[in-house]
Amino acid sequence: MSGLLTVCKREWSAYFSTPVAYVFVLIFLMMSAALTFYLGNFYDRGQADLQPFFNFHPWLYLFFMPAIAMGLWSQERQLGTIELLLTLPLTQAQVVSGKFLAAWLFAALALVLTFPLWLTVNYLGDPDNGVILTSYLGSWLMAGAFIAVGCCMSALSRNQIVAFILTVLICFVLMLSGFPMVLDMFRAWGSDRVVDFVAGLSFITHFQALSRGVVDLRDVLYFLLLITVWLFATGEVLSIKKAR
């Protein structure tokens, strides 16, 4: 455990050793606010809730989370520090999860910093703060899934840009299966069970369930399982690359 936290701590401070992290958080906050107020018709809806804010999260994450994760492994490979890291008395699992955790906490920080929006709706009206809390939880879990995919792609390529693009592609596919148009396509020839199964694969389906204020264990497990699987895949990719 301590090895994991040591790795996490180093990775966390690495985010803040350059101005990139600050710029990144700033852009994230500006984008999320802009989307909420302009595209989300925050005021016109006449409802004091954060639904328009959370609705855009999958789209925001599609580009922001791969950016957080793209350097995690490809940079180590480029610097050669991967050799240092993996010859220290740490297990591969400790390093993989420590790095992931740092990125996930960074996403949490960005998310927490959106609190002025929460203050705003509480000032404007009387929102259901329970729903807002589960939405935040769902959003953070979804961010974890994006980052876990990003970890794996970063382990795959020494080029950060390639890792970024691959992550966006895979995450897009994982989101896609929850879209009405894709589901309609399946509905045309498949039974309801097929449609449910396909929808069940998507980030969006599970995120929406959580952001309605219902904490269904299955939705939480979906994201946790997805994170585990992708982190496991990260470890496998690292091993395979060494064995070849």
Next chain:
Amino acid sequence: MIEVERLTRRFGDFTAVDDLSFEVRPGEVLGFLGPNGAGKSTTMKMLTGFLPPTSGRVSLFGLDIARQPLAVKQRLGYLPEGAPAWSDMTVLGFLKFIADVRGLKGKNRSQRIMHAAALTGLEPVLKQNIGTLSKGFKRRVGLAQTLLHDPDVLILDEPTDGLDPNQKQQVRDLISQLAEDKIVIISTHILEEVSAVCSRAMIIAAGRKVADGTPAELEARSRYHQAVSVQFSEPVQAASVFAGLPGVMEVDEYDGGRGYRIFPEEKTSVFHAVNTAIETHHWPLDTLHIERGRLEDVFRQLTEGKS
């Protein structure tokens, strides 16, 4: 003690390390010598558990690196090729991170960090970002990192690469000093370094061990070994006289008759014969000495055309 048994590593069709076996004992400083691409770094990567071997076995004090990687890594200090480090960390931050991973705590941690920094002369740059350091300092940061936990085994891939002559000497002194009770394995392509710090040298070419012995033993394999070099103060016609001496195999003449190098037949000495010949002819002798043999010569002879 390190035991390496039939270590082999292939990358696709390419065999980087081919059936390598050897043992190293505490107190030995083993130098890996070989042309670029001979498999020195790949061997080191397998010794430190970074790369899994295609076949073969590495064990360290009886611990198999494939089965007990953590126990082995705890006793190892490794400087990878190019001394990689995170350029956005300060030297102190970097050493603290490694110390944390190594499980050093409290007062001991700060003492070990200061000790390693002192040994490698890093004190003046502790607060600087690694990215801003010169190549020599970066290399020393990598070295300091390997010393933090006072490991039993040091594996250093080109520890003096990029250092100036003074720094090279410091690092060599440091290695000799550390070597007393440790196993040290270094790789280098600087031959003088082998004579300077290694108690044993192994020449590797195309992934295979082609020579293994003390630097003196390897020098003895050179054709220059026991050759007699003569310098005269003015040109002398001595080639035929030297060639006629018993036990002489070959005579090189250079500098227009001012210099001669007389190669003896194997396991014979021609020093006295040459000396007597010079005296009887009253040639104007400047210097006369026996060559130890040249590592460079042996190195070329063993590795040329192999990779």
